[in-house]
Amino acid sequence: MRIIEISSYVATPLSGMTLAQLGADVIRIESVGGAPDRTRWPLADSGTSLYWSGLNKGKRAIEVDLSSERGRRLVADLIVGGGRRGGIVISNSERNPDLTYEALRARRPDLIHVLLTGRRDGGTAVDYTVQAATGFPLVTGPEDAARPVNHLLPAWDVAAGLYLATGLLAAERHRLLTGEGQQVRVALEDVALATAGNLGYLAEAQLNSAPRERIGNYVYGTFGRDFTTADGERLMIVALTPRHWRGLLTATGLTDVVSALAAALGADFDEEAERYRHRALLGDLLASWFTTHTFPEAEAALRTTRVLWSKYRTFTDLAADGARLLRQNPLMAQVRQPGIGRHWAPGSPVVMAGEQSQPEVSPQVGQHTEEVLRTELALSTDDLAMLHENGVIRTHDDEHDDEHDDEHGDEQDAVQRTREVDHHGATC
Template identity: 55%
Template sequence: MVTTDRSNPSGAQSTQTTPLAGLQVIELSSFVAAPLGGMTLAQLGAEVIRIDPIGGGPDQHRWPITNDGASLYWAGLNKGKRSVTVDLRAEPGRDLVRQLVGSCAPGTAVVVTNSAGQDWLSYDELRRYQADLIHVQVHGHSDGTPAVDYTVNAEMGFPLVTGPANHADPVNHVLPAWDIACGLYVATGVAAATRHRELTGEGCKLTIALSDVALAMAGNLGMLAEAEVTKVQRPRIGNYLYGSFARDFSSVDGRRFMVVALTRRHWRDLLTVTETQVAVSALEDALGVDFSREDDRYEYREALAGLFDRWFSRCTSAEVEAALSATALLWAPYRTFTDVVAHLGTSAGKNPIVEQIDQPGIGSYLSPGSPLVQDGRPVRARPAPLLGTDTYPVLTERLGLQREELSRLRSAGVLPEQ
């Protein structure tokens, strides 16, 4: 099957059949979750048209940025999409969005948005233009009140179990985990709803709240049940692993490594590589415990780590890497983002989902495609569009607007200057 990728500005064809080829997504979004959902759908083959206000929304200049002020954040979360800008405060601009939804072929229309309090973007309103519409609304909280990842994380308890033991203040994680999970739920929900529409001919309304994603995972991982059933207030334990054994260790030349021993084989290999079998056996006898059990290893983690520390502190980082590579242990060196970029440029670090792309407005740099690899073929990264660059082509292709009408809308301030 040959599919035409309309989200590819070159219009090139691909002989690779993508799972969501033919799906047409209209995205009105900001922050992380909804844009990530849209980009994931684009990587799965959907045509995604991102619509922003003229001049851009809140993400247009969000950090990180280049020295010239171009947003690397925008470029990273909008790969493979098309960009349309209209005056979303004016009724003619809103009507263009409605018409774009209505222009989708039957059985293909999807709207993804996290815009709050916009009745004209609601499922009930837009389904008037596309009866079998799949509509995804991302909220902060399930009652519609706003929230972002960092506030959700705070109210869900995670910052109070993150960080070094006995640290008094909350420690927020720099990774927006709930945004990421929410964005992937968006894509999963659309894929499931698409299957439902194929079978029944019916669209559907999907809603997802960022706080519910965090709540669900806190429950799925047993954290809420632990607090309720066992009455245990989980402690801060730094870089140890709760309920098992893992910790960071430093080599003699100052490199740090994270080492994880989850299974009995891991544990045996850790004792062998650190030459601590005799010492650990003596500690077991003295304490009357069995360190092949995860809970015993966790309870006496600090004493055990002290034994392993001696080996790491005598070895260079090269010696540590060579020794750990010969075991079944789970381990990794700590790297900065700069280290990661350098590692990707080596033969050992080369990754097939990452390649150089030429990003308009920024230049050439390494960028990942989709982590989902289809039939052994990575989905290649495609640049993000410049803001509004597809406005006139999309309105011409999708709505059939002619030069005179486009000129009139531009003069009225509904469309941007070309």
């Protein structure tokens, strides 16, 4: 499967990378100088975007002047070409009239055109404005917060990227069976609305007179919250089932106390709704146990149960725990990214037939321009020279930046070589 990607920011690059990690040949189109998100934070010391590199692994990239008619025609030729494996494009823009679904379908009737919009009517939106419009920031954050709290995770971008990939695969499956192409449209705002509806939030708002309250780190409708131990560590504890709940009480020695409380209140704490309704009382009882026990003591007690729990970690903590979490997880492998250096990066979390795909480097601006145009459009050396001379394309030599390599490079190379032998990329 060959996919032409004309995109920026999160959702559409994530969609393309998701498919590339499953084996698709994804060719990313960038304007001269690179896409506007090439410099988006966070950055490496060299100025290379860690964000961009993370979302574009395993793609090929060409650099074309999309403001020129010849440049747009080159891209259109790439989209409509490619035989049975081609004719697929992902985009988050309808600015270029030569690259719309209608214009491209006129040249290739079985075209699959996958488009992300902000709103269903084609209006613009980004994750953070969609958050604001759909209610989530007003129930996120501490219980006593007066202002909306946007989530750090761009959840609607991530979900939209995966919906785009799913829609593309469904359309390709339909084309394989019928020979018919189609346009697939996903609106970022619709992704948030669909999720709010699927999780019951919209129905609750329509049917209940009382609005949903902000509850901080309590888990809505069951028992779960964070606790701090005597040595200052913080844990998240969740008891979804009666078995979880009884295990938590046993681990903390509170079974008899909570039984007496249940009798006094006339409550059955084996019921999720009752645990949630009396969450403050139950939370205070448990908090007093955690504040008198250290984290090692709490960990030892919780490990004897089926209670769901985890210690809170910063991103720095997570990255520093490489020996256990990064080196031993087949999802992760070492990559040497130009401009960044050597670091651990994930492949696809999808394991196909027992095989784990490995991360690849992200392309530099224009890294594959000549290669793609030569192999996919059969352009000659003279053709490429003329396009370059006229400013229609730009080409860059592949660069290597080893200055950030870890001092244990030989050891890490051995780890990488082992993984390359043991884990092969899956294909779709």
